[in-house]
Amino acid sequence: MTASSHSEGGQGLGKQRIEALSDAIFAFAMTLLVLDVKIPKVAEALVTQEFLIQTLLDLWPKFVSFVMSFVILGMFWVAHHGYSHFLKRTDRPFLWINLLFLMVVVFVPFSTDFLGDYPRQRIASLVYGCNIMALGLTLYWQWAYATTGHRLVGSHIEPRLVRKGKQRILMGVLTICAAMLLSFVNPALSLIVYVLFPIAYLQPSQIDLHWTHAHD
Amino acid sequence: MTASSHSEGGQGLGKQRIEALSDAIFAFAMTLLVLDVKIPKVAEALVTQEFLIQTLLDLWPKFVSFVMSFVILGMFWVAHHGYSHFLKRTDRPFLWINLLFLMVVVFVPFSTDFLGDYPRQRIASLVYGCNIMALGLTLYWQWAYATTGHRLVGSHIEPRLVRKGKQRILMGVLTICAAMLLSFVNPALSLIVYVLFPIAYLQPSQIDLHWTHAHD
Amino acid sequence: MTASSHSEGGQGLGKQRIEALSDAIFAFAMTLLVLDVKIPKVAEALVTQEFLIQTLLDLWPKFVSFVMSFVILGMFWVAHHGYSHFLKRTDRPFLWINLLFLMVVVFVPFSTDFLGDYPRQRIASLVYGCNIMALGLTLYWQWAYATTGHRLVGSHIEPRLVRKGKQRILMGVLTICAAMLLSFVNPALSLIVYVLFPIAYLQPSQIDLHWTHAHD
Amino acid sequence: MTASSHSEGGQGLGKQRIEALSDAIFAFAMTLLVLDVKIPKVAEALVTQEFLIQTLLDLWPKFVSFVMSFVILGMFWVAHHGYSHFLKRTDRPFLWINLLFLMVVVFVPFSTDFLGDYPRQRIASLVYGCNIMALGLTLYWQWAYATTGHRLVGSHIEPRLVRKGKQRILMGVLTICAAMLLSFVNPALSLIVYVLFPIAYLQPSQIDLHWTHAHD
Numbered sequence: 001m002t003a004s005s006h007s008e009g010g011q012g013l014g015k016q017r018i019e020a021l022s023d024a025i026f027a028f029a030m031t032l033l034v035l036d037v038k039i040p041k042v043a044e045a046l047v048t049q050e051f052l053i054q055t056l057l058d059l060w061p062k063f064v065s066f067v068m069s070f071v072i073l074g075m076f077w078v079a080h081h082g083y084s085h086f087l088k089r090t091d092r093p094f095l096w097i098n099l100l101f102l103m104v105v106v107f108v109p110f111s112t113d114f115l116g117d118y119p120r121q122r123i124a125s126l127v128y129g130c131n132i133m134a135l136g137l138t139l140y141w142q143w144a145y146a147t148t149g150h151r152l153v154g155s156h157i158e159p160r161l162v163r164k165g166k167q168r169i170l171m172g173v174l175t176i177c178a179a180m181l182l183s184f185v186n187p188a189l190s191l192i193v194y195v196l197f198p199i200a201y202l203q204p205s206q207i208d209l210h211w212t213h214a215h216d
Numbered sequence: 217m218t219a220s221s222h223s224e225g226g227q228g229l230g231k232q233r234i235e236a237l238s239d240a241i242f243a244f245a246m247t248l249l250v251l252d253v254k255i256p257k258v259a260e261a262l263v264t265q266e267f268l269i270q271t272l273l274d275l276w277p278k279f280v281s282f283v284m285s286f287v288i289l290g291m292f293w294v295a296h297h298g299y300s301h302f303l304k305r306t307d308r309p310f311l312w313i314n315l316l317f318l319m320v321v322v323f324v325p326f327s328t329d330f331l332g333d334y335p336r337q338r339i340a341s342l343v344y345g346c347n348i349m350a351l352g353l354t355l356y357w358q359w360a361y362a363t364t365g366h367r368l369v370g371s372h373i374e375p376r377l378v379r380k381g382k383q384r385i386l387m388g389v390l391t392i393c394a395a396m397l398l399s400f401v402n403p404a405l406s407l408i409v410y411v412l413f414p415i416a417y418l419q420p421s422q423i424d425l426h427w428t429h430a431h432d
Numbered sequence: 433m434t435a436s437s438h439s440e441g442g443q444g445l446g447k448q449r450i451e452a453l454s455d456a457i458f459a460f461a462m463t464l465l466v467l468d469v470k471i472p473k474v475a476e477a478l479v480t481q482e483f484l485i486q487t488l489l490d491l492w493p494k495f496v497s498f499v500m501s502f503v504i505l506g507m508f509w510v511a512h513h514g515y516s517h518f519l520k521r522t523d524r525p526f527l528w529i530n531l532l533f534l535m536v537v538v539f540v541p542f543s544t545d546f547l548g549d550y551p552r553q554r555i556a557s558l559v560y561g562c563n564i565m566a567l568g569l570t571l572y573w574q575w576a577y578a579t580t581g582h583r584l585v586g587s588h589i590e591p592r593l594v595r596k597g598k599q600r601i602l603m604g605v606l607t608i609c610a611a612m613l614l615s616f617v618n619p620a621l622s623l624i625v626y627v628l629f630p631i632a633y634l635q636p637s638q639i640d641l642h643w644t645h646a647h648d
Numbered sequence: 649m650t651a652s653s654h655s656e657g658g659q660g661l662g663k664q665r666i667e668a669l670s671d672a673i674f675a676f677a678m679t680l681l682v683l684d685v686k687i688p689k690v691a692e693a694l695v696t697q698e699f700l701i702q703t704l705l706d707l708w709p710k711f712v713s714f715v716m717s718f719v720i721l722g723m724f725w726v727a728h729h730g731y732s733h734f735l736k737r738t739d740r741p742f743l744w745i746n747l748l749f750l751m752v753v754v755f756v757p758f759s760t761d762f763l764g765d766y767p768r769q770r771i772a773s774l775v776y777g778c779n780i781m782a783l784g785l786t787l788y789w790q791w792a793y794a795t796t797g798h799r800l801v802g803s804h805i806e807p808r809l810v811r812k813g814k815q816r817i818l819m820g821v822l823t824i825c826a827a828m829l830l831s832f833v834n835p836a837l838s839l840i841v842y843v844l845f846p847i848a849y850l851q852p853s854q855i856d857l858h859w860t861h862a863h864d
Contacts, residue, residue: 017671017729023233024456024675027240031248032679034322041333052339070322074315078308081233092726096850099722106682106718117689123700202312239449240672243456247464250538257549268555286538290531294524297449418528455665459672463680466754473765484771502754506747510740513665634744 032109065116101138125187129180136173248325281332317354341403345396352389464541497548533570557619561612568605680757713764749786773835777828784821
């Protein structure tokens with residue numbers, strides 16, 4: 001920890017507390033998602049096994065949107081995590097871009113709830129898509145701000161790695177754009193893309209590979 | 217901290233931030249449990265001492281399921297804690313298995329609420345059992361993934377210890393399986409098993425013992 | 433950090449993650465308190481300035497119980513904080529006593545809400561008192577467990593300090609007991625004690641003094 | 649970390665845990681803000697695209713107050729962060745001033761919700777203004793307490809820097825005062841000031857500059 005702490009403790013606002021706030025906000029936003037999955041309380045005398053099973057089954061859009069948003073937020077947490085590994089210092093503008101990013105994160109439970117309530121409505125699908133796209137764009141902004149002229153990253157970071165990192169985010173943004181356009185054909189189609197696109201990010205990125213090589 | 221930080225900071229995604237996210241999600245899920253224990257607000261002029269006492273007493277399934285889930289989540293937090301102590305590095309698949317585990321954790325307030333509302337319904341008991349079983353299975357997956365071929369743990373870790381760790385989880389999963397089968401006889405029986413089985417985990421495991429020996 | 437980290441990383445379950453979980457649970461429980469302070473939403477055309485002011489004023493029991501519980505939880509957080517400073521190691525029973533303590537912490541938003549809804553009812557006052565008393569008793573248990581035979585604390589800790597720490601907690605528990613008895617005369621009296629007793633804990637304890645001397 | 653950890657671990661109550669509690673409470677309060685932005689659930693057969701769009705548009709005061717409060721809390725988090733960087737030790741009174749500050753932070757979701765529900769009512773605007781002013785005053789108190797006679801900060805800190813830090817907070821408090829007075833003319837005017845004043849704090853303060861110079 002010696003080397004990294006040295007640079008963290010000294011220059012600009014501490015990276016550790018930014019990470020602490022980010023982790024806590026991600027954790028809450030991910031946990032809040034479940035608050036909207038609710039089974040109505042009915043007097044126990046009136047309730048039947050069939051009624052409860054039917055109610056559970058009717059909640060499927062809620063379950064799907066819960067899992068989808070949890071995975072997407074998890075994906076962005078992993079990405080945020082990966083990029084912040086390269087930060088050597090922070091400054092006030094970066095802090096504010098990060099807060100903007102976190103504001104978009106906090107908004108995800110709202111758009112997830114909206115989509116879970118109205119899975120067949122185009123407007124719900126578009127609001128959700130905008131939310132995810134904003135996640136991508138603010139993350140891109142962070143990474144671009146930090147790396148331009150090696151502003152907040154070490155001088156030894158390769159330009160190829162920076163470019164790969166940007167491309168990886170932009171590809172996600174473009175996929176979401178396409179999904180939003182598909183919602184004008186049929187909102188169900190955009191839902192399918194939202195569910196499937198995180199799978200592309202399960203595999204390790206160039207950034208991870210570089211990383212492993214550098215330190216092993 | 218020198219030795220462990222060295223390996224954490226360097227290889228793969230930082231263990232510390234994974235722990236921070238996990239701790240926050242556990243803390244939040246454990247706190248959310250209390251949100252569903254509610255006493256209805258009645259105009260104070262109409263309310264009587266007897267009415268309030270009766271309302272409190274009628275909440276017993278809520279109190280029981282709150283305590284039960286808090287203890288079970290606490291138990292899994294302790295276990296997660298114990299296993300992650302052995303991690304020397306992390307990688308992207310491990311991160312995703314951990315996120316899957318956390319998704320199951322976040323689901324516990326939902327199934328607890330469901331069970332607290334309908335303690336005599338088999339379906340509520342089964343949903344709760346599935347949730348706890350999924351906790352066990354995803355924790356097992358983490359541990360198995362991390363230890364296979366010493367992928368993420370140190371090379372000095374004994375095979376006996378790895379096996380013991382797996383058995384300890386599987387025994388819990390099997391107990392929950394049995395409890396779920398019992399719910400077909402009577403849902404109350406499965407409740408009793410859910411309440412009692414954490415007691416078996418109060419005693420220190422082989423893992424703790426090894427640990428203490430190794431460092432004392 | 434070198435000396436303390438050495439003992440933390442090595443023996444038993446890490447003190448740092450226990451503190452992280454405790455801090456997060458305290459933070460959530462303290463924040464959840466505000467969720468129950470709500471002004472009803474009325475159509476804006478019908479609403480008047482007088483109505484809103486009256487509604488705010490009618491919320492006074494909610495405000496009082498919010499502030500009271502926030503201060504009491506803050507006081508216990510400070511105390512928990514102070515005691516855990518002396519811990520040199522942890523073990524599984526300690527972890528479970530701590531989880532029990534945290535379960536009582538999580539229960540505070542429930543009993544606060546109950547007291548805020550029915551400030552003139554004895555039963556609400558008693559439930560609240562039991563909750564605070566349980567906080568004191570579980571904290572006492574932790575401290576007694578950790579210090580008996582220097583189980584989890586350093587061998588240089590003075591018996592006088594241990595005794596002072598216990599007395600300080602027990603005095604609070606006795607005060608709450610007295611407040612609960614007073615509620616049989618008039619619930620308002622016990623409320624007054626609940627509000628006032630944290631003031632006694634604002635002044636530094638023997639523990640803090642010892643501490644400052646030891647390190648200055 | 650060596651130098652700063654040395655002073656943290658040793659004297660008074662640990663700065664790190666105070667920061668951990670503060671970060672978690674900030675994160676939670678910032679996330680709770682979104683809970684009040686809700687679209688009502690209507691049976692899907694009856695819902696139309698136009699109805700949903702209209703409902704979203706009608707939520708504009710909720711969106712504005714959400715963004716405003718998120719930015720203001722973010723601003724105070726940055727400020728809290730900046731000041732605590734200079735702390736060399738803590739003591740019990742400081743801990744309590746910090747808890748008071750956090751209590752005001754926790755109150756923000758309440759006053760935001762109130763303002764979002766009744767954006768045209770003077771009382772809502774005044775309550776919100778008082779909340780933000782209390783944030784400023786408790787932060788001022790912290791900083792004044794810590795720096796008076798170099799009580800909790802290092803002896804090398806310049807008096808000019810301390811004075812600048814105080815002025816920066818007081819300017820914000822005065823701005824909010826002015827906004828509250830404007831609400832007697834028209835509540836909409838005070839809203840505009842609440843939205844605009846954080847912009848002044850986007851630019852780096854003297855404190856940041858000093859900081860960067862000192863360590864670069």
